[in-house]
Amino acid sequence: MxxxxxxxxxxxxxxxxxxxxxxxxxxxxxxxxxxxxxxxxxxxxxxxxxxxxxxxxxxxxxxxxxxxxxxxxxxxxxxxxxxxxxxxxxxxxxxxxxxxxxxxxxxxxxxxxxxxxxxxxxxxxxxxxxxxxxxxxxxxxxxxxxxxxxxxxxxxxxxxxxxxxxxxxxxxxxxxxxxxxxxxxxxxxxxxxxxxxxxxxxxxxxxxxxxxxxxxxxxVTVSEEVRDYVTRLAGYTRENAQLGVSPRGSVALLQAAQGRAVLNDRDYVLPDDIQQETRPVFTHRIRVARGEGDPGDVVVSALEAVPVER
The missing domain is CATH 3.40.50.300 (P-loop containing nucleotide triphosphate hydrolases)
Known part of the structure; x- marks a missing residue:
């Protein structure tokens, strides 16, 4: 491209x-x-x-x-x-x-x-x-x-x-x-x-x-490292919520990150693009048990807990 x-x-x-x-x-x-x-x-x-x-x-x-x-x-x-x-x-x-x-x-x-x-x-x-x-x-x-x-x-x-x-x-x-x-x-x-x-x-x-x-x-190019980062973010939500992010949600996050890269005149995705789009893409896909916070808390925790690289 x-x-x-x-x-x-x-x-x-x-x-x-x-x-x-x-x-x-x-x-x-x-x-x-x-x-x-x-x-x-x-x-x-x-x-x-x-x-x-x-x-x-x-x-x-x-x-x-x-x-x-x-x-x-x-x-x-x-x-x-x-x-x-x-x-x-x-x-x-x-x-x-x-x-x-x-x-x-x-x-x-x-x-x-x-x-x-x-x-x-x-x-x-x-x-x-x-x-x-x-x-x-x-x-x-x-x-x-x-x-x-x-x-x-x-x-x-x-x-x-x-x-x-x-x-x-x-x-x-x-x-x-x-x-x-x-x-x-x-x-x-x-x-x-x-x-x-x-x-x-x-x-x-x-x-x-x-x-x-x-x-x-x-x-827009998405490297294996970035794809792995998205997979681990989604995995965190599945392990820490009643219902976590689906594979469709992971795909949606990658596509949104590609759009964010284009908005910044780049033909490749950075982890920062992923982080900017995670909240609006992930939050509505998560369900938590009553009394265990809200989906937004899970997304914030995922971004804090999951390192960009393994």
């Missing part, structure tokens, strides 16, 4: 991060983690309180890359076909015509995914895993690039369906925006007087730029 290619992908990523910052004030780390996950072809789960900008973040990503954006509001009566699409009988032609659902977009926002029943959640999660959907026996490929941002409300747990561990595992990273600090909130208020910034946000890259950056990211 040429250094020029890596530098080009990194410059594209940084330009998009800055552009998203025109809409999302503060939260630079979360924006970086999201773009890094996107470079690694991973999907993102945002868990947060209402009104902190989750939807705006997804829209800003789509706009920045000139991507087609679709939003799905998950509700208890939402059906799988409402996401994937449905065959409709055409009386004139006496044939069935497939009408694609909102999942046929480059950036799909699944809003409050935990409000829909498991079967409907699974329709989106299958699309994330396979990048295709099957309706009435016919399989259709989803567009390239394909990126899902799902949100869940962290406050109102009544009338919700908790995502099982196996489904959480399909999200590369889980992020939280949180409330802005006073200065950032004052800045937000100043920006939204009149027209909201999302309405005037301009693209700074193309979908082709994103696909090229993702291809470059996949080619």
């Amino acid at each position: 040429s250094q020029h290619t890596t530098a080009t992908a990194g410059e594209t990523a940084r330009r998009v991060i800055d552009n998203i910052g025109e809409v999302i004030v503060g939260n630079e780390n979360s924006i970086e983690h999201l773009v890094v996950a996107l470079l690694g072809r991973g999907h993102v789960l945002l868990e947060d309180v209402p009104g902190v900008g989750k939807t705006m973040l997804a829209r800003a990503v789509a706009t920045s890359f000139e991507c087609e954006f679709k939003r799905v509001q998950f509700t208890p009566d939402l059906l799988p076909a409402d996401i994937t699409g449905v065959n409709v009988f055409d009386q004139a032609d006496q044939t069935f015509e497939f009408r694609p659902g909102p999942v046929f977009a480059n950036v799909v926002l699944g809003d409050e995914i935990n409000r829909a029943p498991p079967k409907t959640q699974a329709a989106l999660l299958e699309a994330m895993e396979e990048q295709q959907v099957t309706a009435d026996g016919t399989t259709r490929t989803l567009p390239e690039p394909f990126f899902v941002v799902a949100t869940q409300n962290s406050v109102e747990r009544d009338r919700t369906y908790e995502l099982p561990a196996a489904e959480l595992d399909r999200f590369a990273v889980k992020l939280s925006l949180g409330y802005p600090d006073p200065d950032d909130e004052t800045e937000i208020l100043g920006r939204v007087v009149g027209e909201h910034p999302i309405e005037t946000l301009e693209p700074v890259a193309t979908t082709e730029d994103l696909v090229a950056a993702q291809t470059t990211t996949a080619e």
Whole structure:
């Protein structure tokens, strides 16, 4: 891989991060983690309180890359076909015509995914895993690039369906925006007087730029020593929690670290890239017994206890 290619992908990523910052004030780390996950072809789960900008973040990503954006509001009566699409009988032609659902977009926002029943959640999660959907026996490929941002409300747990561990595992990273600090909130208020910034946000890259950056990211070198480090971090979580990180989680960490390397104009992964991405990639995959701390503590302990080299 040429250094020029890596530098080009990194410059594209940084330009998009800055552009998203025109809409999302503060939260630079979360924006970086999201773009890094996107470079690694991973999907993102945002868990947060209402009104902190989750939807705006997804829209800003789509706009920045000139991507087609679709939003799905998950509700208890939402059906799988409402996401994937449905065959409709055409009386004139006496044939069935497939009408694609909102999942046929480059950036799909699944809003409050935990409000829909498991079967409907699974329709989106299958699309994330396979990048295709099957309706009435016919399989259709989803567009390239394909990126899902799902949100869940962290406050109102009544009338919700908790995502099982196996489904959480399909999200590369889980992020939280949180409330802005006073200065950032004052800045937000100043920006939204009149027209909201999302309405005037301009693209700074193309979908082709994103696909090229993702291809470059996949080619970033990961040494055997770095792979071994990830394996030992994952092993630590399995030994020190009720449910540790799966092999899928280890792969997600490597892919996020490749994205972090590209963001820093490198075509190889350093242990520091791994350490920067471990928390958002690992934490939501860990379960601890009641009264034994929380998953974040396990991740912190792993980073402290596991040496970079054997």
